Amino acid sequence: xxxxxxxxxxxxxxxxxxxxxxxxxxxxxxxxxxxxxxxxxxxxxxxxxxxxxxxxxxxxxxxxxxxxxxxxxxxxxxxxxxxxxxxxxxxxxxxxxxxxxxxxxxxxxxxxxxxxxxxxxxxxxxxxxxxxxxxxxxxxxxxxxxxxxxxxxxxxxxxxxxxxxxxxxxxxxxxxxxxxxxxxxxxxxxxxxxxxxxxxxxxxxxxxxxxxxxxxxxxxxxxxxxxx
Amino acid sequence: xxxxxxxxxxxxxxxxxxxxxxxxxxxxxxxxxxxxxxxxxxxxxxxxxxxxxxxxxxxxxxxxxxxxxxxxxxxxxxxxxxxxxxxxxxxxxxxxxxxxxxxxxxxxxxxxxxxxxxxxxxxxxxxxxxxxxxxxxxxxxxxxxxxxxxxxxxxxxxxxxxxxxxxxxxxxxxxxxxxxxxxxxxxxxxxxxxxxxxxxxxxxxxxxxxxxxxxxxxxxxxxxxxxxxxxxxxxxxxxxxxxxxxxxxxxxxxxxxxxxxxxxxxxxxxxxxxxxxxxxxxxxxxxxxxxxxxxxxxxx
Numbered sequence: 001x002x003x004x005x006x007x008x009x010x011x012x013x014x015x016x017x018x019x020x021x022x023x024x025x026x027x028x029x030x031x032x033x034x035x036x037x038x039x040x041x042x043x044x045x046x047x048x049x050x051x052x053x054x055x056x057x058x059x060x061x062x063x064x065x066x067x068x069x070x071x072x073x074x075x076x077x078x079x080x081x082x083x084x085x086x087x088x089x090x091x092x093x094x095x096x097x098x099x100x101x102x103x104x105x106x107x108x109x110x111x112x113x114x115x116x117x118x119x120x121x122x123x124x125x126x127x128x129x130x131x132x133x134x135x136x137x138x139x140x141x142x143x144x145x146x147x148x149x150x151x152x153x154x155x156x157x158x159x160x161x162x163x164x165x166x167x168x169x170x171x172x173x174x175x176x177x178x179x180x181x182x183x184x185x186x187x188x189x190x191x192x193x194x195x196x197x198x199x200x201x202x203x204x205x206x207x208x209x210x211x212x213x214x215x216x217x218x219x220x221x222x223x224x225x226x227x228x
Numbered sequence: 229x230x231x232x233x234x235x236x237x238x239x240x241x242x243x244x245x246x247x248x249x250x251x252x253x254x255x256x257x258x259x260x261x262x263x264x265x266x267x268x269x270x271x272x273x274x275x276x277x278x279x280x281x282x283x284x285x286x287x288x289x290x291x292x293x294x295x296x297x298x299x300x301x302x303x304x305x306x307x308x309x310x311x312x313x314x315x316x317x318x319x320x321x322x323x324x325x326x327x328x329x330x331x332x333x334x335x336x337x338x339x340x341x342x343x344x345x346x347x348x349x350x351x352x353x354x355x356x357x358x359x360x361x362x363x364x365x366x367x368x369x370x371x372x373x374x375x376x377x378x379x380x381x382x383x384x385x386x387x388x389x390x391x392x393x394x395x396x397x398x399x400x401x402x403x404x405x406x407x408x409x410x411x412x413x414x415x416x417x418x419x420x421x422x423x424x425x426x427x428x429x430x431x432x433x434x435x436x437x438x439x440x441x442x443x444x445x446x447x448x449x450x451x452x453x454x455x456x457x458x459x460x461x462x463x464x465x466x467x468x469x470x471x472x473x474x475x476x477x478x479x480x481x482x483x484x485x486x487x488x489x490x491x492x493x494x495x496x497x498x499x500x501x502x503x504x505x506x507x508x509x510x511x512x513x514x515x516x517x518x519x520x521x522x523x524x525x526x527x528x
Contacts, residue, residue: 050409050480052524066528068416078408078480082362084344090355091411115344131410 001025002047002065002139002170007056009042016042018194020056026138027168029161031185033178033212038191040174041075044141047172048072060138060170070139075147077128085112085119085127089134096136104130107156121148133160139170146180158184178209242513246493246506247309253500255313264319271311272329274492275303277394279333280370281401289337299334306492357429358411363402371398375437382441383448389459392438396463397495399434400470409480412525419522423475423515430467435460462498465507469494472514476521 002024009017257263378391497503
């Protein structure tokens, strides 16, 4: 269980996360949604300890969260230039005893002997996913994991996430497209203006679209129809 | 260039001092007409090495309206303090000659094909040393040429040291790219242990590469023993500086095409007897700065 208490993050004068408190249970896939600038990535960065919050505490199973606790798949996957996929994967020690690269590779079909800079966006994402899966962590944070992936790999990723869930991991996902989250998540937390304003259970997912886009759709239908 | 200079902060004073001394040293060489051409060649080769190594070439040649003029003027500005004194000496013609050479360098917008060479390099160098794997792979032509040149000339006085010194410049360029945070955190080391391990690895590889050649060189040139003994520590201090400098401003995923000015000055410093302590002092100062900066990413 992750317990976030009074988390606040500011960039200069701009408050990005404002006194956020939330509990995130294990064995559940949590979706984090919000419009651009809502603070999703900042929230993830705070959990992964890649930034220092201005206030607040984050606990994992009643102990302060550590940099060792999370496997973090960032939105943009940056790799060191001039190394191959195989070399990148070798950097990470395999702490997940069940991880079998060859099995996943049969589905990902990555050219692991080639330089990473020659990879497509989707291939880079798959490589980053492989490196994340190699690690046995209680918390998996995946920021926009579906970006750039083809339909088949999207489905594979869903299977991977479900397997992690069955292993009682805490899984946090974000996506700028709502649909994959509606399929895979058990709970979706709506982040708005730096605060979680509502948590939707699976049975309430139908209301998310309206909550996020209700007003936008009303205006847009009228305005766009007259503009094109 | 302005951004790089601003980023130096108070350490700029050190570079001004080192640069000032270097300019004075070169002036003395220009006065000796026979040495002037060596200095001009040295400056031109330094700019050439810089041109091959810089990571912003693709951006400049694609987006700047007159890239050749831009790159040329950068090298003129960089060499100006060191070369301008030439025109006040008997070797005045050296400066126009340097400008002529600098005119050619921007035309060398070499972009090697992204072929994967040495696919099994990680069998020789552990995958954790990505700087060395990536650096050797990206610079394998220059790297091999310089090392082979040093091997072939290892019995000649001073000359192999010049090639190895050039090789050190290539090795320092391995440190221009910041690794992703996940890679930095692999192993969960403290900042001090992390940087110390990096320095140990670099020391190991440089001793393996340089020591045999220097031993052979000393056997053939007994009177060069002091220079040869000092050579490895001098080159190590430059690489140490490059490592510490990189981590003193490390940000995840940040590509640091910069570092060129301080590294160029420190590299030159390692070749001049009276400037030898400068890279070592700067390495120590930047070691502390790097430790402090890495605390943000490695400390819980």
